[in-house]
Amino acid sequence: MPKSIIIAIIILLAIVVIFYVIAMVLRKQTENRILALEKRKEDLFDLPVQEEVEAVKKLHLVGQSQTIFREWNQKWIDLSANSFADLENHIFEAEQLNDSFRFIRARTSVDASESQIKLMEEDVQSIRDGISELTKQETINSSKIQDSLDLYDTLRSEISDNAGKYGVAITELQVQLKNIETEFTQFVDLNSTGDPIEASEVLETAEEHTIALGAIADRIPPLVIELTQTYPAQLESLTNGYEDFKAKDLKLPESAKVEDKLQEISDDLAQAMIFVENFELDRADAQLEKMKLNLDGLYETFSEEYKARRDVANNANIIKDYLAHTRTNNKNLLLEIDHVSQNYILTGNEMGLVRGFQEELETLDSGVSEILDVIKENAQPYSLLGKEVDIIISTLDDIEKNQVKISSDLQNLRKQEKAAQDVADTFDREIRILKRYVEKRNLPGLPQSYLDKFFATSERVQTLFKELNKVKVNIDGVNHLVDVTTEDVANLKDATDEMVDNARLAEDLMQYANRYKTTNERVAKSIAKAYQLFERDRNYTASFEEISVALDEVEPGASERISNVYYNTKPTPDYR
Numbered sequence: 001m002p003k004s005i006i007i008a009i010i011i012l013l014a015i016v017v018i019f020y021v022i023a024m025v026l027r028k029q030t031e032n033r034i035l036a037l038e039k040r041k042e043d044l045f046d047l048p049v050q051e052e053v054e055a056v057k058k059l060h061l062v063g064q065s066q067t068i069f070r071e072w073n074q075k076w077i078d079l080s081a082n083s084f085a086d087l088e089n090h091i092f093e094a095e096q097l098n099d100s101f102r103f104i105r106a107r108t109s110v111d112a113s114e115s116q117i118k119l120m121e122e123d124v125q126s127i128r129d130g131i132s133e134l135t136k137q138e139t140i141n142s143s144k145i146q147d148s149l150d151l152y153d154t155l156r157s158e159i160s161d162n163a164g165k166y167g168v169a170i171t172e173l174q175v176q177l178k179n180i181e182t183e184f185t186q187f188v189d190l191n192s193t194g195d196p197i198e199a200s201e202v203l204e205t206a207e208e209h210t211i212a213l214g215a216i217a218d219r220i221p222p223l224v225i226e227l228t229q230t231y232p233a234q235l236e237s238l239t240n241g242y243e244d245f246k247a248k249d250l251k252l253p254e255s256a257k258v259e260d261k262l263q264e265i266s267d268d269l270a271q272a273m274i275f276v277e278n279f280e281l282d283r284a285d286a287q288l289e290k291m292k293l294n295l296d297g298l299y300e301t302f303s304e305e306y307k308a309r310r311d312v313a314n315n316a317n318i319i320k321d322y323l324a325h326t327r328t329n330n331k332n333l334l335l336e337i338d339h340v341s342q343n344y345i346l347t348g349n350e351m352g353l354v355r356g357f358q359e360e361l362e363t364l365d366s367g368v369s370e371i372l373d374v375i376k377e378n379a380q381p382y383s384l385l386g387k388e389v390d391i392i393i394s395t396l397d398d399i400e401k402n403q404v405k406i407s408s409d410l411q412n413l414r415k416q417e418k419a420a421q422d423v424a425d426t427f428d429r430e431i432r433i434l435k436r437y438v439e440k441r442n443l444p445g446l447p448q449s450y451l452d453k454f455f456a457t458s459e460r461v462q463t464l465f466k467e468l469n470k471v472k473v474n475i476d477g478v479n480h481l482v483d484v485t486t487e488d489v490a491n492l493k494d495a496t497d498e499m500v501d502n503a504r505l506a507e508d509l510m511q512y513a514n515r516y517k518t519t520n521e522r523v524a525k526s527i528a529k530a531y532q533l534f535e536r537d538r539n540y541t542a543s544f545e546e547i548s549v550a551l552d553e554v555e556p557g558a559s560e561r562i563s564n565v566y567y568n569t570k571p572t573p574d575y576r
Helices: 003-046 049-057 063-099 103-161 163-192 196-247 258-277 281-340 350-377 382-440 448-468 475-516 521-535 540-554 558-569
Strands: none
Touching: 103 163, 103 196, 163 196, 163 258, 196 258, 196 281, 258 281, 281 350, 281 382, 350 382, 382 448, 382 475, 448 475, 475 521, 475 540, 475 558, 521 540, 540 558
Protein backbone atom coordinates (compact mmCIF):
# COMPACT_ATOMS: atom_id res chain seq x y z
CA MET A 1 0.00 0.00 0.00
CA PRO A 2 1.45 3.37 -0.92
CA LYS A 3 2.86 5.35 1.92
CA SER A 4 0.75 8.40 1.13
CA ILE A 5 -2.46 6.42 1.50
CA ILE A 6 -1.32 5.11 4.87
CA ILE A 7 -0.65 8.68 6.07
CA ALA A 8 -4.06 9.78 4.84
CA ILE A 9 -5.75 6.92 6.67
CA ILE A 10 -3.87 7.78 9.87
CA ILE A 11 -4.87 11.45 9.61
CA LEU A 12 -8.48 10.47 8.97
CA LEU A 13 -8.48 8.15 11.98
CA ALA A 14 -6.96 10.91 14.11
CA ILE A 15 -9.68 13.34 13.02
CA VAL A 16 -12.35 10.77 13.80
CA VAL A 17 -10.85 10.15 17.24
CA ILE A 18 -10.60 13.89 17.96
CA PHE A 19 -14.18 14.43 16.81
CA TYR A 20 -15.33 11.57 19.00
CA VAL A 21 -13.50 12.92 22.04
CA ILE A 22 -14.98 16.40 21.52
CA ALA A 23 -18.43 14.93 21.08
CA MET A 24 -18.09 12.98 24.31
CA VAL A 25 -16.91 16.07 26.21
CA LEU A 26 -19.79 18.20 24.88
CA ARG A 27 -22.27 15.43 25.60
CA LYS A 28 -20.93 15.07 29.15
CA GLN A 29 -21.11 18.84 29.78
CA THR A 30 -24.71 19.04 28.57
CA GLU A 31 -25.57 15.91 30.53
CA ASN A 32 -24.20 17.49 33.71
CA ARG A 33 -26.31 20.59 33.14
CA ILE A 34 -29.38 18.43 32.57
CA LEU A 35 -28.71 16.57 35.81
CA ALA A 36 -28.39 19.90 37.63
CA LEU A 37 -31.73 20.96 36.12
CA GLU A 38 -33.32 17.72 37.33
CA LYS A 39 -31.95 18.40 40.82
CA ARG A 40 -33.25 22.01 40.88
CA LYS A 41 -36.64 20.80 39.59
CA GLU A 42 -36.89 18.15 42.29
CA ASP A 43 -35.82 20.61 45.00
CA LEU A 44 -38.40 23.11 43.79
CA PHE A 45 -41.12 20.48 43.59
CA ASP A 46 -40.29 19.22 47.08
CA LEU A 47 -40.83 22.62 48.70
CA PRO A 48 -43.83 22.57 51.14
CA VAL A 49 -45.72 25.22 49.22
CA GLN A 50 -48.92 23.23 49.08
CA GLU A 51 -48.83 22.63 52.84
CA GLU A 52 -48.33 26.36 53.46
CA VAL A 53 -51.25 27.18 51.17
CA GLU A 54 -53.48 24.68 52.97
CA ALA A 55 -52.49 26.15 56.36
CA VAL A 56 -53.59 29.64 55.25
CA LYS A 57 -56.86 28.27 53.85
CA LYS A 58 -57.74 27.09 57.34
CA LEU A 59 -57.61 30.75 58.53
CA HIS A 60 -60.82 31.42 56.55
CA LEU A 61 -59.57 34.75 55.28
CA VAL A 62 -62.01 37.40 54.05
CA GLY A 63 -61.86 40.88 52.58
CA GLN A 64 -58.53 42.25 51.43
CA SER A 65 -56.60 39.34 52.96
CA GLN A 66 -58.74 36.84 51.07
CA THR A 67 -58.21 38.71 47.79
CA ILE A 68 -54.43 38.67 48.26
CA PHE A 69 -54.47 34.96 49.19
CA ARG A 70 -56.52 34.07 46.12
CA GLU A 71 -53.97 35.75 43.90
CA TRP A 72 -51.07 33.79 45.45
CA ASN A 73 -53.07 30.54 45.42
CA GLN A 74 -54.00 30.91 41.75
CA LYS A 75 -50.40 31.62 40.90
CA TRP A 76 -49.33 28.42 42.66
CA ILE A 77 -52.02 26.36 40.88
CA ASP A 78 -50.85 27.66 37.50
CA LEU A 79 -47.25 26.99 38.40
CA SER A 80 -47.76 23.46 39.73
CA ALA A 81 -50.23 22.41 37.03
CA ASN A 82 -48.56 23.85 33.94
CA SER A 83 -45.05 25.14 34.56
CA PHE A 84 -43.67 21.92 36.10
CA ALA A 85 -45.03 19.79 33.23
CA ASP A 86 -43.68 22.20 30.65
CA LEU A 87 -40.27 22.19 32.35
CA GLU A 88 -40.27 18.37 32.41
CA ASN A 89 -40.91 18.27 28.65
CA HIS A 90 -38.08 20.70 27.98
CA ILE A 91 -35.64 18.67 30.07
CA PHE A 92 -36.69 15.43 28.33
CA GLU A 93 -36.26 17.07 24.94
CA ALA A 94 -32.76 18.23 25.91
CA GLU A 95 -31.85 14.66 26.98
CA GLN A 96 -33.02 13.26 23.62
CA LEU A 97 -31.10 15.83 21.64
CA ASN A 98 -27.96 15.27 23.70
CA ASP A 99 -28.14 11.49 23.30
CA SER A 100 -28.47 11.88 19.51
CA PHE A 101 -25.39 14.12 19.46
CA ARG A 102 -27.33 17.21 18.39
CA PHE A 103 -25.31 19.26 20.81
CA ILE A 104 -26.17 22.77 19.61
CA ARG A 105 -29.94 22.22 19.86
CA ALA A 106 -29.42 20.39 23.14
CA ARG A 107 -27.48 23.35 24.61
CA THR A 108 -30.19 25.75 23.39
CA SER A 109 -32.87 23.64 25.04
CA VAL A 110 -30.87 23.50 28.29
CA ASP A 111 -30.43 27.30 28.24
CA ALA A 112 -34.19 27.75 27.84
CA SER A 113 -34.87 25.30 30.66
CA GLU A 114 -32.43 27.05 33.00
CA SER A 115 -34.13 30.39 32.31
CA GLN A 116 -37.54 28.82 32.87
CA ILE A 117 -36.60 27.18 36.16
CA LYS A 118 -35.03 30.44 37.38
CA LEU A 119 -38.34 32.24 36.79
CA MET A 120 -40.21 29.39 38.49
CA GLU A 121 -37.91 29.58 41.52
CA GLU A 122 -38.53 33.30 41.76
CA ASP A 123 -42.30 32.81 41.44
CA VAL A 124 -42.35 30.10 44.10
CA GLN A 125 -40.32 32.31 46.44
CA SER A 126 -42.69 35.24 45.94
CA ILE A 127 -45.69 32.93 46.57
CA ARG A 128 -44.14 31.64 49.78
CA ASP A 129 -43.21 35.19 50.91
CA GLY A 130 -46.75 36.46 50.28
CA ILE A 131 -48.37 33.55 52.13
CA SER A 132 -45.85 33.97 54.93
CA GLU A 133 -46.73 37.65 55.21
CA LEU A 134 -50.41 36.78 55.63
CA THR A 135 -49.56 34.31 58.39
CA LYS A 136 -47.10 36.72 59.97
CA GLN A 137 -49.67 39.54 59.95
CA GLU A 138 -52.10 37.31 61.79
CA THR A 139 -49.44 36.60 64.43
CA ILE A 140 -48.51 40.29 64.72
CA ASN A 141 -52.15 41.26 65.16
CA SER A 142 -52.56 38.71 67.90
CA SER A 143 -49.54 39.98 69.84
CA LYS A 144 -50.05 43.68 69.13
CA ILE A 145 -53.69 43.91 70.10
CA GLN A 146 -52.95 43.42 73.78
CA ASP A 147 -50.39 46.25 73.89
CA SER A 148 -52.76 48.58 72.07
CA LEU A 149 -55.67 47.62 74.30
CA ASP A 150 -53.53 48.14 77.41
CA LEU A 151 -52.59 51.60 76.16
CA TYR A 152 -56.25 52.42 75.53
CA ASP A 153 -57.42 51.01 78.89
CA THR A 154 -54.78 53.05 80.74
CA LEU A 155 -55.87 56.24 78.99
CA ARG A 156 -59.56 55.54 79.56
CA SER A 157 -58.97 54.82 83.26
CA GLU A 158 -56.90 57.97 83.68
CA ILE A 159 -59.61 60.13 82.11
CA SER A 160 -62.52 58.41 83.87
CA ASP A 161 -60.88 58.43 87.30
CA ASN A 162 -59.79 62.08 87.06
CA ALA A 163 -62.65 63.65 85.14
CA GLY A 164 -62.43 66.82 87.22
CA LYS A 165 -58.94 67.56 85.93
CA TYR A 166 -60.21 67.95 82.38
CA GLY A 167 -62.94 70.49 83.06
CA VAL A 168 -65.06 71.42 80.03
CA ALA A 169 -63.00 69.05 77.82
CA ILE A 170 -64.22 65.89 79.56
CA THR A 171 -67.25 65.47 77.26
CA GLU A 172 -65.19 65.59 74.10
CA LEU A 173 -62.58 63.29 75.65
CA GLN A 174 -65.29 60.71 76.36
CA VAL A 175 -66.58 61.00 72.79
CA GLN A 176 -63.11 60.39 71.40
CA LEU A 177 -62.62 57.41 73.73
CA LYS A 178 -65.87 55.93 72.41
CA ASN A 179 -64.70 56.39 68.82
CA ILE A 180 -61.42 54.61 69.55
CA GLU A 181 -63.31 51.80 71.27
CA THR A 182 -65.39 51.42 68.11
CA GLU A 183 -62.17 51.11 66.08
CA PHE A 184 -60.90 48.35 68.37
CA THR A 185 -64.24 46.52 67.97
CA GLN A 186 -63.92 46.79 64.20
CA PHE A 187 -60.40 45.39 64.44
CA VAL A 188 -61.56 42.40 66.47
CA ASP A 189 -64.33 41.68 63.94
CA LEU A 190 -61.97 41.84 60.97
CA ASN A 191 -59.26 39.81 62.63
CA SER A 192 -61.62 37.10 63.83
CA THR A 193 -63.33 36.78 60.44
CA GLY A 194 -60.00 36.29 58.66
CA ASP A 195 -58.85 39.64 57.29
CA PRO A 196 -55.61 40.28 59.18
CA ILE A 197 -54.25 42.89 56.75
CA GLU A 198 -57.23 45.22 56.89
CA ALA A 199 -57.49 44.48 60.61
CA SER A 200 -53.86 45.57 60.99
CA GLU A 201 -54.62 48.89 59.32
CA VAL A 202 -57.59 49.48 61.62
CA LEU A 203 -55.48 48.52 64.66
CA GLU A 204 -52.72 50.91 63.64
CA THR A 205 -55.26 53.73 63.21
CA ALA A 206 -56.79 52.99 66.63
CA GLU A 207 -53.35 53.01 68.24
CA GLU A 208 -52.44 56.31 66.57
CA HIS A 209 -55.70 57.83 67.75
CA THR A 210 -55.04 56.56 71.29
CA ILE A 211 -51.55 58.09 71.37
CA ALA A 212 -52.81 61.38 69.93
CA LEU A 213 -55.66 61.54 72.43
CA GLY A 214 -53.20 60.80 75.23
CA ALA A 215 -51.02 63.70 74.13
CA ILE A 216 -54.04 65.99 74.09
CA ALA A 217 -55.18 64.74 77.48
CA ASP A 218 -51.74 65.51 78.93
CA ARG A 219 -51.97 69.14 77.78
CA ILE A 220 -55.48 69.80 79.06
CA PRO A 221 -55.10 69.73 82.91
CA PRO A 222 -52.49 72.55 83.04
CA LEU A 223 -54.71 74.61 80.75
CA VAL A 224 -57.75 73.91 82.92
CA ILE A 225 -55.84 75.00 86.04
CA GLU A 226 -54.78 78.24 84.38
CA LEU A 227 -58.29 78.90 83.03
CA THR A 228 -60.17 78.02 86.21
CA GLN A 229 -57.73 79.03 88.93
CA THR A 230 -54.60 80.97 88.00
CA TYR A 231 -55.93 83.56 85.57
CA PRO A 232 -59.33 84.05 87.28
CA ALA A 233 -57.49 84.66 90.58
CA GLN A 234 -55.19 87.20 88.93
CA LEU A 235 -58.14 88.87 87.22
CA GLU A 236 -59.99 89.10 90.55
CA SER A 237 -56.89 90.49 92.26
CA LEU A 238 -56.49 93.17 89.60
CA THR A 239 -60.19 94.01 89.70
CA ASN A 240 -60.08 94.40 93.48
CA GLY A 241 -56.95 96.52 93.20
CA TYR A 242 -58.62 98.76 90.66
CA GLU A 243 -61.69 99.14 92.88
CA ASP A 244 -59.37 100.03 95.78
CA PHE A 245 -57.73 102.72 93.65
CA LYS A 246 -61.10 104.21 92.79
CA ALA A 247 -62.31 104.01 96.40
CA LYS A 248 -59.26 106.04 97.51
CA ASP A 249 -59.96 108.54 94.71
CA LEU A 250 -56.58 107.80 93.18
CA LYS A 251 -55.91 108.34 89.49
CA LEU A 252 -54.48 106.00 86.88
CA PRO A 253 -53.04 107.07 83.53
CA GLU A 254 -55.69 107.21 80.82
CA SER A 255 -53.34 105.29 78.52
CA ALA A 256 -53.61 102.28 80.86
CA LYS A 257 -57.26 101.68 79.82
CA VAL A 258 -57.71 99.46 82.85
CA GLU A 259 -61.43 98.78 82.49
CA ASP A 260 -61.11 97.90 78.79
CA LYS A 261 -58.23 95.52 79.50
CA LEU A 262 -60.03 93.85 82.41
CA GLN A 263 -63.01 93.20 80.18
CA GLU A 264 -60.74 91.97 77.37
CA ILE A 265 -59.08 89.51 79.76
CA SER A 266 -62.50 88.25 80.90
CA ASP A 267 -63.61 87.76 77.28
CA ASP A 268 -60.34 86.03 76.38
CA LEU A 269 -60.78 83.72 79.35
CA ALA A 270 -64.20 82.62 78.12
CA GLN A 271 -62.92 82.18 74.56
CA ALA A 272 -59.94 80.12 75.71
CA MET A 273 -62.33 77.85 77.60
CA ILE A 274 -64.26 77.22 74.37
CA PHE A 275 -61.01 76.42 72.57
CA VAL A 276 -60.11 73.84 75.23
CA GLU A 277 -63.58 72.33 75.05
CA ASN A 278 -63.17 71.91 71.26
CA PHE A 279 -59.61 70.54 71.54
CA GLU A 280 -58.19 73.66 69.84
CA LEU A 281 -55.32 73.67 72.27
CA ASP A 282 -52.86 75.71 70.18
CA ARG A 283 -55.43 78.49 69.92
CA ALA A 284 -56.06 78.20 73.65
CA ASP A 285 -52.32 78.61 74.29
CA ALA A 286 -52.25 81.69 72.08
CA GLN A 287 -55.23 83.13 73.93
CA LEU A 288 -53.54 82.49 77.28
CA GLU A 289 -50.39 84.23 76.06
CA LYS A 290 -52.47 87.24 75.06
CA MET A 291 -54.11 87.27 78.51
CA LYS A 292 -50.71 86.99 80.18
CA LEU A 293 -49.43 90.05 78.33
CA ASN A 294 -52.50 92.07 79.38
CA LEU A 295 -52.29 90.86 82.97
CA ASP A 296 -48.57 91.60 83.15
CA GLY A 297 -49.20 95.04 81.69
CA LEU A 298 -51.85 95.82 84.31
CA TYR A 299 -49.69 94.48 87.12
CA GLU A 300 -46.87 96.68 85.91
CA THR A 301 -49.22 99.69 85.77
CA PHE A 302 -50.44 99.14 89.33
CA SER A 303 -46.90 98.41 90.54
CA GLU A 304 -45.62 101.63 88.98
CA GLU A 305 -48.43 103.61 90.56
CA TYR A 306 -47.85 102.13 94.02
CA LYS A 307 -44.11 102.73 93.75
CA ALA A 308 -44.65 106.23 92.39
CA ARG A 309 -47.03 106.95 95.27
CA ARG A 310 -44.35 105.98 97.82
CA ASP A 311 -41.63 107.89 95.99
CA VAL A 312 -43.77 111.00 95.60
CA ALA A 313 -44.76 110.87 99.29
CA ASN A 314 -41.08 110.64 100.28
CA ASN A 315 -39.87 113.31 97.85
CA ALA A 316 -42.72 115.70 98.63
CA ASN A 317 -41.27 116.03 102.13
CA ILE A 318 -37.81 117.00 100.92
CA ILE A 319 -38.25 119.16 97.81
CA LYS A 320 -39.26 122.25 99.84
CA ASP A 321 -36.22 121.89 102.10
CA TYR A 322 -33.98 121.03 99.15
CA LEU A 323 -35.17 124.14 97.31
CA ALA A 324 -34.54 126.35 100.37
CA HIS A 325 -31.10 124.79 100.85
CA THR A 326 -30.17 125.47 97.21
CA ARG A 327 -31.39 129.08 97.40
CA THR A 328 -29.28 129.66 100.52
CA ASN A 329 -26.27 128.20 98.73
CA ASN A 330 -26.90 130.56 95.82
CA LYS A 331 -27.08 133.59 98.10
CA ASN A 332 -23.83 132.64 99.82
CA LEU A 333 -22.18 132.01 96.46
CA LEU A 334 -23.10 135.52 95.25
CA LEU A 335 -21.39 136.96 98.33
CA GLU A 336 -18.35 134.77 97.73
CA ILE A 337 -18.10 135.91 94.11
CA ASP A 338 -18.31 139.54 95.16
CA HIS A 339 -15.52 139.02 97.69
CA VAL A 340 -13.21 137.09 95.35
CA SER A 341 -13.73 139.53 92.47
CA GLN A 342 -11.98 142.23 94.52
CA ASN A 343 -8.67 140.37 94.13
CA TYR A 344 -9.13 138.41 90.90
CA ILE A 345 -10.46 138.98 87.43
CA LEU A 346 -13.20 136.35 86.93
CA THR A 347 -13.39 135.16 83.34
CA GLY A 348 -15.96 132.33 83.68
CA ASN A 349 -19.10 134.50 83.88
CA GLU A 350 -19.56 133.18 87.42
CA MET A 351 -21.83 136.05 88.44
CA GLY A 352 -24.09 135.57 85.41
CA LEU A 353 -24.37 131.85 86.01
CA VAL A 354 -25.29 132.23 89.67
CA ARG A 355 -27.90 134.89 88.87
CA GLY A 356 -29.29 132.48 86.27
CA PHE A 357 -29.54 129.85 89.00
CA GLN A 358 -31.46 132.37 91.10
CA GLU A 359 -34.03 132.90 88.35
CA GLU A 360 -34.34 129.14 87.81
CA LEU A 361 -34.90 128.62 91.55
CA GLU A 362 -37.66 131.24 91.56
CA THR A 363 -39.44 129.35 88.77
CA LEU A 364 -39.00 126.05 90.59
CA ASP A 365 -40.46 127.55 93.75
CA SER A 366 -43.81 128.22 92.08
CA GLY A 367 -43.71 124.80 90.37
CA VAL A 368 -43.08 123.03 93.68
CA SER A 369 -46.07 124.75 95.29
CA GLU A 370 -48.34 123.68 92.44
CA ILE A 371 -47.17 120.07 92.53
CA LEU A 372 -47.61 119.83 96.30
CA ASP A 373 -51.20 121.05 95.91
CA VAL A 374 -51.86 118.46 93.18
CA ILE A 375 -50.37 115.72 95.36
CA LYS A 376 -52.52 116.75 98.27
CA GLU A 377 -55.67 116.61 96.14
CA ASN A 378 -54.79 113.34 94.30
CA ALA A 379 -55.56 115.21 91.11
CA GLN A 380 -53.14 113.30 88.85
CA PRO A 381 -51.70 109.77 88.57
CA TYR A 382 -48.72 109.44 90.86
CA SER A 383 -46.62 108.06 88.00
CA LEU A 384 -46.99 111.40 86.19
CA LEU A 385 -46.45 113.40 89.39
CA GLY A 386 -43.39 111.28 90.12
CA LYS A 387 -41.85 112.26 86.79
CA GLU A 388 -42.44 115.95 87.50
CA VAL A 389 -40.99 115.62 91.02
CA ASP A 390 -37.99 113.75 89.58
CA ILE A 391 -37.43 116.58 87.08
CA ILE A 392 -37.46 119.15 89.91
CA ILE A 393 -35.03 117.13 92.04
CA SER A 394 -32.78 116.50 89.03
CA THR A 395 -32.77 120.24 88.28
CA LEU A 396 -31.88 121.05 91.89
CA ASP A 397 -29.12 118.42 91.75
CA ASP A 398 -27.66 120.06 88.63
CA ILE A 399 -27.84 123.54 90.18
CA GLU A 400 -26.14 122.39 93.38
CA LYS A 401 -23.48 120.51 91.42
CA ASN A 402 -22.68 123.69 89.43
CA GLN A 403 -22.73 125.80 92.62
CA VAL A 404 -20.18 123.46 94.21
CA LYS A 405 -18.00 123.62 91.11
CA ILE A 406 -18.07 127.43 90.98
CA SER A 407 -17.29 127.66 94.70
CA SER A 408 -14.44 125.16 94.32
CA ASP A 409 -13.05 127.11 91.37
CA LEU A 410 -13.18 130.36 93.38
CA GLN A 411 -11.40 128.78 96.33
CA ASN A 412 -8.82 127.34 93.94
CA LEU A 413 -7.86 130.78 92.60
CA ARG A 414 -5.62 131.49 95.59
CA LYS A 415 -3.99 128.08 95.24
CA GLN A 416 -3.32 128.73 91.57
CA GLU A 417 -1.88 132.16 92.37
CA LYS A 418 0.44 130.67 95.00
CA ALA A 419 1.54 127.92 92.59
CA ALA A 420 2.25 130.52 89.86
CA GLN A 421 4.24 132.67 92.34
CA ASP A 422 6.36 129.66 93.29
CA VAL A 423 7.00 128.86 89.64
CA ALA A 424 7.94 132.50 88.90
CA ASP A 425 10.42 132.49 91.79
CA THR A 426 11.93 129.27 90.43
CA PHE A 427 12.26 130.78 86.93
CA ASP A 428 14.00 133.88 88.35
CA ARG A 429 16.42 131.73 90.33
CA GLU A 430 17.20 129.53 87.29
CA ILE A 431 17.87 132.60 85.12
CA ARG A 432 20.46 133.86 87.62
CA ILE A 433 22.06 130.39 87.81
CA LEU A 434 22.26 130.24 84.00
CA LYS A 435 23.91 133.66 83.92
CA ARG A 436 26.56 132.69 86.49
CA TYR A 437 27.18 129.37 84.74
CA VAL A 438 27.85 131.03 81.39
CA GLU A 439 30.09 133.70 82.98
CA LYS A 440 32.22 130.97 84.62
CA ARG A 441 32.88 129.42 81.20
CA ASN A 442 35.19 132.42 80.38
CA LEU A 443 34.01 132.52 76.78
CA PRO A 444 35.36 135.38 74.56
CA GLY A 445 31.77 136.50 74.13
CA LEU A 446 28.16 135.32 73.59
CA PRO A 447 26.39 134.90 70.23
CA GLN A 448 23.74 137.52 69.57
CA SER A 449 21.08 134.81 69.05
CA TYR A 450 21.78 133.46 72.52
CA LEU A 451 21.68 136.92 74.06
CA ASP A 452 18.32 137.60 72.38
CA LYS A 453 16.91 134.33 73.76
CA PHE A 454 18.30 135.03 77.24
CA PHE A 455 16.90 138.59 77.48
CA ALA A 456 13.54 137.54 75.98
CA THR A 457 13.19 134.79 78.57
CA SER A 458 14.20 137.16 81.39
CA GLU A 459 11.63 139.67 80.18
CA ARG A 460 8.95 136.94 80.13
CA VAL A 461 9.71 136.07 83.76
CA GLN A 462 9.45 139.73 84.73
CA THR A 463 6.10 139.99 82.93
CA LEU A 464 4.86 137.06 84.99
CA PHE A 465 5.89 138.87 88.19
CA LYS A 466 4.07 142.01 87.02
CA GLU A 467 0.85 140.04 86.40
CA LEU A 468 1.06 138.45 89.84
CA ASN A 469 1.62 141.83 91.50
CA LYS A 470 -1.49 143.46 90.01
CA VAL A 471 -4.35 144.48 92.36
CA LYS A 472 -6.74 142.12 90.53
CA VAL A 473 -4.99 139.06 89.21
CA ASN A 474 -6.14 137.39 85.99
CA ILE A 475 -5.44 133.76 86.84
CA ASP A 476 -6.16 132.57 83.30
CA GLY A 477 -3.60 135.03 81.93
CA VAL A 478 -1.11 134.08 84.65
CA ASN A 479 -1.50 130.33 83.90
CA HIS A 480 -0.95 131.02 80.21
CA LEU A 481 2.22 133.00 81.03
CA VAL A 482 3.42 130.14 83.25
CA ASP A 483 3.02 127.68 80.36
CA VAL A 484 4.80 129.93 77.85
CA THR A 485 7.61 130.86 80.26
CA THR A 486 8.13 127.19 81.16
CA GLU A 487 8.78 126.45 77.51
CA ASP A 488 11.08 129.51 77.12
CA VAL A 489 13.20 128.54 80.14
CA ALA A 490 13.52 124.99 78.88
CA ASN A 491 14.62 126.24 75.44
CA LEU A 492 17.15 128.61 77.08
CA LYS A 493 18.64 125.71 79.07
CA ASP A 494 18.97 123.65 75.88
CA ALA A 495 20.58 126.60 74.06
CA THR A 496 23.03 127.08 76.95
CA ASP A 497 23.99 123.39 76.88
CA GLU A 498 24.56 123.52 73.13
CA MET A 499 26.63 126.73 73.21
CA VAL A 500 28.88 125.70 76.12
CA ASP A 501 29.35 122.14 74.83
CA ASN A 502 30.27 123.25 71.32
CA ALA A 503 32.69 125.88 72.66
CA ARG A 504 34.44 123.39 74.92
CA LEU A 505 34.62 120.72 72.19
CA ALA A 506 35.91 123.24 69.64
CA GLU A 507 38.78 124.12 72.04
CA ASP A 508 39.57 120.45 72.71
CA LEU A 509 39.56 119.54 69.02
CA MET A 510 41.78 122.54 68.03
CA GLN A 511 44.24 121.61 70.77
CA TYR A 512 44.27 117.97 69.59
CA ALA A 513 44.62 118.98 65.92
CA ASN A 514 47.79 121.01 66.61
CA ARG A 515 49.76 117.75 66.30
CA TYR A 516 48.92 117.69 62.56
CA LYS A 517 49.39 121.44 62.01
CA THR A 518 52.98 121.29 60.74
CA THR A 519 52.43 118.24 58.56
CA ASN A 520 48.98 118.88 57.07
CA GLU A 521 48.19 122.19 55.41
CA ARG A 522 44.44 121.40 55.35
CA VAL A 523 44.41 120.95 59.13
CA ALA A 524 46.48 124.11 59.62
CA LYS A 525 43.98 126.17 57.62
CA SER A 526 41.02 124.65 59.46
CA ILE A 527 42.61 125.42 62.84
CA ALA A 528 43.08 129.05 61.78
CA LYS A 529 39.52 129.33 60.51
CA ALA A 530 38.04 127.58 63.55
CA TYR A 531 40.02 129.91 65.84
CA GLN A 532 38.70 132.94 63.96
CA LEU A 533 35.10 131.66 64.24
CA PHE A 534 35.66 131.05 67.96
CA GLU A 535 37.43 134.29 69.02
CA ARG A 536 36.15 136.88 66.61
CA ASP A 537 32.73 135.64 65.44
CA ARG A 538 31.81 133.85 68.68
CA ASN A 539 30.17 131.17 66.53
CA TYR A 540 31.12 128.15 68.60
CA THR A 541 28.97 125.71 66.69
CA ALA A 542 30.56 126.63 63.35
CA SER A 543 34.03 126.51 64.92
CA PHE A 544 33.37 122.97 66.24
CA GLU A 545 32.04 121.77 62.88
CA GLU A 546 35.00 123.26 60.95
CA ILE A 547 37.71 121.63 63.03
CA SER A 548 35.91 118.28 63.46
CA VAL A 549 35.63 117.81 59.67
CA ALA A 550 39.31 118.54 59.10
CA LEU A 551 40.42 116.33 62.00
CA ASP A 552 38.32 113.36 60.85
CA GLU A 553 40.00 113.57 57.41
CA VAL A 554 43.46 112.89 58.89
CA GLU A 555 42.27 110.73 61.78
CA PRO A 556 38.83 109.21 61.12
CA GLY A 557 36.61 109.01 64.24
CA ALA A 558 38.78 111.32 66.29
CA SER A 559 36.10 114.00 66.78
CA GLU A 560 33.51 111.44 67.89
CA ARG A 561 35.96 109.83 70.33
CA ILE A 562 36.89 113.17 71.91
CA SER A 563 33.19 114.17 72.07
CA ASN A 564 32.28 110.92 73.84
CA VAL A 565 34.99 111.45 76.43
CA TYR A 566 33.71 114.99 77.04
CA TYR A 567 30.07 114.03 77.46
CA ASN A 568 30.91 111.04 79.67
CA THR A 569 32.95 113.17 82.09
CA LYS A 570 30.90 116.37 81.90
CA PRO A 571 29.39 117.36 85.31
CA THR A 572 25.63 118.12 85.49
CA PRO A 573 25.03 121.92 85.38
CA ASP A 574 23.50 123.64 88.44
CA TYR A 575 20.39 124.65 86.47
CA ARG A 576 19.52 121.01 85.68
